[in-house]
Amino acid sequence: MKFTSNTMRIFGFMLICFYLTKGFAMDISNKEVLILIDSSGGNTYKLAESIKAGVVNKGLHAVIKKVPNKVDPQNDLNKIPIATADELVKYRGIAFGAPIYFGNISTNMMDFMAQTLDIWKKQELSNVPATVFMSGCSGSGSETAIISFWNILASHGMTIVTLGNPSLPDINKAIPQGNTPYGVTTRSCMPGDVRPSKDELKYAYFQGQKLASAINSTKIQQDPLAAPAKKEITTSKVEERLNKLGIVLPITPKPVGNYVPYKIVGNLVYINQVALNNGKILYPGMIESTVTEKQAKLATQQTILNILSVLKVAANGNLDNVKQVVQLSGTFNTQPNYTNHAGLMNEASNLLVSIFGDKGIHTRATFGANSLPLNSPVEIQAIFEINS
Numbered sequence: 001m002k003f004t005s006n007t008m009r010i011f012g013f014m015l016i017c018f019y020l021t022k023g024f025a026m027d028i029s030n031k032e033v034l035i036l037i038d039s040s041g042g043n044t045y046k047l048a049e050s051i052k053a054g055v056v057n058k059g060l061h062a063v064i065k066k067v068p069n070k071v072d073p074q075n076d077l078n079k080i081p082i083a084t085a086d087e088l089v090k091y092r093g094i095a096f097g098a099p100i101y102f103g104n105i106s107t108n109m110m111d112f113m114a115q116t117l118d119i120w121k122k123q124e125l126s127n128v129p130a131t132v133f134m135s136g137c138s139g140s141g142s143e144t145a146i147i148s149f150w151n152i153l154a155s156h157g158m159t160i161v162t163l164g165n166p167s168l169p170d171i172n173k174a175i176p177q178g179n180t181p182y183g184v185t186t187r188s189c190m191p192g193d194v195r196p197s198k199d200e201l202k203y204a205y206f207q208g209q210k211l212a213s214a215i216n217s218t219k220i221q222q223d224p225l226a227a228p229a230k231k232e233i234t235t236s237k238v239e240e241r242l243n244k245l246g247i248v249l250p251i252t253p254k255p256v257g258n259y260v261p262y263k264i265v266g267n268l269v270y271i272n273q274v275a276l277n278n279g280k281i282l283y284p285g286m287i288e289s290t291v292t293e294k295q296a297k298l299a300t301q302q303t304i305l306n307i308l309s310v311l312k313v314a315a316n317g318n319l320d321n322v323k324q325v326v327q328l329s330g331t332f333n334t335q336p337n338y339t340n341h342a343g344l345m346n347e348a349s350n351l352l353v354s355i356f357g358d359k360g361i362h363t364r365a366t367f368g369a370n371s372l373p374l375n376s377p378v379e380i381q382a383i384f385e386i387n388s
């Protein structure tokens, strides 16, 4: 065969088409990790955020979606996109998260999985890495619930990724934690601590990392010609610090009046928040009357995390764009003779300094008031400088 410049051109064109279609197909169909949840109280969602952070830490892209469920229309969980059963085959790995119902998986999740019959018949999820995490109240039946979930995944021929018994640093052994060797759970009804606990979030992060590692290694076995995974996702340094501290930013609270969540003037961002947690105030009431100081501190942490969640939106989705924290003003719902406002406000200040380092140092004012919006124990106004 004579290679004229024309045949060379046609051959080159076909080669480019081949690589483009092959590369394109791999990128679109094999790119993401799905974190599929059922959550109406937000506990499963919080674990999902840490699982996601663990996956992203290993260089993979992850998306959280939920199965159809009935959630209070005011609840921010409604913002999570709804998955369809058909789309499960698109992902390179799936983390499934659901509430525990009587030592089993939640009915919404079960209804969703019942729609995967056609996928099961064709065994289209065969060898796809999958992991399970769950949210309980007392934690009763958490291990049986995960293993029940595994029955479905085994029927699909998926490769199940366990949590194991990792020895993670600084785990608080004085309180019951929801780690099981099968997957992380949270015990959302335990008194005296906000759940998921920091340590449960650390286990979730680790489980996400484990899922991503399993995906990265199966990719080599399944597709030896595939290019190595691209490190497309660069994790923000501040997010990385949040992950290390076991902090998951809440869903951005919706305004409850005629105002916007933030305003940017020049390079300054102005944000005000109360202690909303999934549409309800965390520990509503007056400090040292119906709310203890410990609860007020947790509410203060929640409020500053709400602020950070809004700030992230204002800073183009990347907290690395924050130049510095300028000022905080905290108002607490207190009795007239209360004096420890500074002790409460330190919860917010310390958190910002541990997240942003020197850039987190700020000026501050604290006030007492004997009523606050929505009966919140605390309201914080914050000013930040961001990159232009």
Ligand SMILES: Cc1cc2nc3c(=O)[nH]c(=O)nc-3n(C[C@H](O)[C@H](O)[C@H](O)COP(=O)(O)O)c2cc1C
Residues within 6 Å of the ligand: 038, 039, 040, 041, 042, 043, 044, 045, 098, 099, 100, 101, 102, 103, 104, 135, 136, 137, 138, 139, 140, 141, 142, 188
């Ligand atoms: C019908 C029903 C059964 C439940 N059974 C259990 C159970 O066996 N064990 C447990 O620890 N929690 C059980 N729970 C509590 C939920 O699993 C728990 O509230 C969970 O954290 C909810 O998750 P979410 O906040 O993401 O919606 C049950 C809840 C319901 C509604």
